[in-house]
Amino acid sequence: MPELKENLPADSFRVYLDLHENPQELPVIRKWAAVLAISCASLCVASSSSMAVFAEDGVAQEFRISRLVSVLSLSLFVEGLGLGPLLVGPLSEVYGRNLVYRISYGLFFLCSFPVAFAPNAGVFLVFRFLGGFCGSAFLSVAGGSISDLFSDSTVANPMAVYTISPFIGPVLGPLLSGFINQNLYWRWTFRIQTIWVFIQYIALFILVPETYTPILLRKKARRLREDTGITTYWAPLDRENSHLLTAIAISCYRPFQLMIFDRMALLLNLWTALILGILYLAFQAFPIIFVNNHGFNVQSTGLTFLGIGLGMILAISSQPYWNRLFAHEADRHRGQPPPEVRLLMGKLGGVLVPVGLFWMAFSTYPRVPWIVIIIASIPFGAGIYFVFTSTFTYLVTAYRPIAASAMASNSALRSAFAAVFPIFARPMYLKLGTVGATALLAGLTTLMAPLPFIFYKIGARLRAQSRFTAE
Numbered sequence: 001m002p003e004l005k006e007n008l009p010a011d012s013f014r015v016y017l018d019l020h021e022n023p024q025e026l027p028v029i030r031k032w033a034a035v036l037a038i039s040c041a042s043l044c045v046a047s048s049s050s051m052a053v054f055a056e057d058g059v060a061q062e063f064r065i066s067r068l069v070s071v072l073s074l075s076l077f078v079e080g081l082g083l084g085p086l087l088v089g090p091l092s093e094v095y096g097r098n099l100v101y102r103i104s105y106g107l108f109f110l111c112s113f114p115v116a117f118a119p120n121a122g123v124f125l126v127f128r129f130l131g132g133f134c135g136s137a138f139l140s141v142a143g144g145s146i147s148d149l150f151s152d153s154t155v156a157n158p159m160a161v162y163t164i165s166p167f168i169g170p171v172l173g174p175l176l177s178g179f180i181n182q183n184l185y186w187r188w189t190f191r192i193q194t195i196w197v198f199i200q201y202i203a204l205f206i207l208v209p210e211t212y213t214p215i216l217l218r219k220k221a222r223r224l225r226e227d228t229g230i231t232t233y234w235a236p237l238d239r240e241n242s243h244l245l246t247a248i249a250i251s252c253y254r255p256f257q258l259m260i261f262d263r264m265a266l267l268l269n270l271w272t273a274l275i276l277g278i279l280y281l282a283f284q285a286f287p288i289i290f291v292n293n294h295g296f297n298v299q300s301t302g303l304t305f306l307g308i309g310l311g312m313i314l315a316i317s318s319q320p321y322w323n324r325l326f327a328h329e330a331d332r333h334r335g336q337p338p339p340e341v342r343l344l345m346g347k348l349g350g351v352l353v354p355v356g357l358f359w360m361a362f363s364t365y366p367r368v369p370w371i372v373i374i375i376a377s378i379p380f381g382a383g384i385y386f387v388f389t390s391t392f393t394y395l396v397t398a399y400r401p402i403a404a405s406a407m408a409s410n411s412a413l414r415s416a417f418a419a420v421f422p423i424f425a426r427p428m429y430l431k432l433g434t435v436g437a438t439a440l441l442a443g444l445t446t447l448m449a450p451l452p453f454i455f456y457k458i459g460a461r462l463r464a465q466s467r468f469t470a471e
Helices: 028-050 053-063 071-095 099-115 121-139 144-149 156-183 187-207 213-228 246-261 262-296 300-304 306-317 319-332 341-361 370-398 402-449 451-465
Strands: none
Touching: 028 071, 028 099, 028 121, 028 187, 053 071, 053 121, 053 156, 053 187, 053 262, 053 300, 071 121, 071 156, 071 246, 071 319, 071 402, 099 121, 099 144, 099 187, 121 144, 121 187, 144 156, 156 187, 156 262, 156 300, 156 306, 246 262, 246 319, 246 402, 262 300, 262 341, 262 370, 262 402, 262 451, 300 451, 306 370, 319 341, 319 370, 341 370, 341 402, 341 451, 370 402, 370 451
16 A cells, blocks of 8 residues: 555655555556556567467578477576566565566567577577566566556456466467468567567556556655755655665575475465466477367467467456455455465366366367367366466465565476476377377376365465464
8 A cells, every 4th residue: 555644644754655646546547558558568478488389490490400499499488487587576676667667678679689580599599588587577577566556446357457468478479470470481470579579668668657656755755855955855765774685685595495395385386387387388289289180280270279368268257256256255254364265266277277188188089170179278278367366366365474485486486387398298299199198287287186175175274384474
């Protein structure tokens, strides 16, 4: 909640925000313009990870590398997305969200050029990693901007718009890439991506204001000191003794400390990591299934990801139902529902993911119509949304004292799985066949499906024993 004069005790030289300076008092149109700009920027970053999928053959031919090495263009970008938040999070708390957005997205734009015009495979792969690292701000900091702009009672809808972008992005990437690589030279995949990044960069400058209250207070204190000549005006951030390097060090080690010493966080992170790994593995598996078994061309194969995207859209469309359910649970617990309530959505997602995968597995026979596989991917896509949304909100509420570290631990492990799974996807599918390989993945998600049911029952007891939730 922003520090306003109306709700805090007076201090003669401490600076507070006036009501009109509160980001939540901006016009509704202005706030929604910022939400859409941030969400589209996140969509662009997430799409950029998977747009490389159908350019892999062209990359391998031009740079004379194996197809396995060309898959690293996807894996390294995703790994950059996972490591970036460890640095970006502390920077945003010191320099504000807007400066981090502009610098990180500017660097993301600059890193796109060496990728699009790479003279060799080394340059291409290094700048794919750096691009993911620089673009990661929108998958770690952007949610904070939206919560700054809206009150608790109105934040659900804008947060839902932002939340869907990192999920839809990886599905949109192959769809765009399929059309580009079917009709144009492979480098146009990254040239078009660069143009898109530039448009989003301009939108960020025009539409997104600074929203982080400590930074707004520090700027106001500095302005008052300059305008009045009174040097004793101060904001809380001026008197904090925290050091940036210390904050970065804590940001780097605490997520891994949490996973090592807290089994509940580790298992939930493994669950989401496995599911994201399977999603990115699908970018290698779908071409095998639809090209080899059904004779699809590149752009038609890109369209096969629409089923997963449709499932995600249908899942987010159910958000009003979940909001009513959570409100009912809040009333039942006198306004203080336990974090485990958030796992109700995860229960449904935990069932839908293996159901969708098993259905897909036994639909990959060549004699089964191709549309059945796409229909089977709808519950898989819906389950992904339910699992991730449930886990994210649970980690933030259950580990509130170290919520940023809890999310960073999840991001790091998810990205590691998403980076590795595409590398072994093709060998696994060629060895086990489309039915056996997909059924194996479905079996792994089935083993993890009981987690939300178990933690719903015993999560409160485990939290009471955890030194992280008790901090």
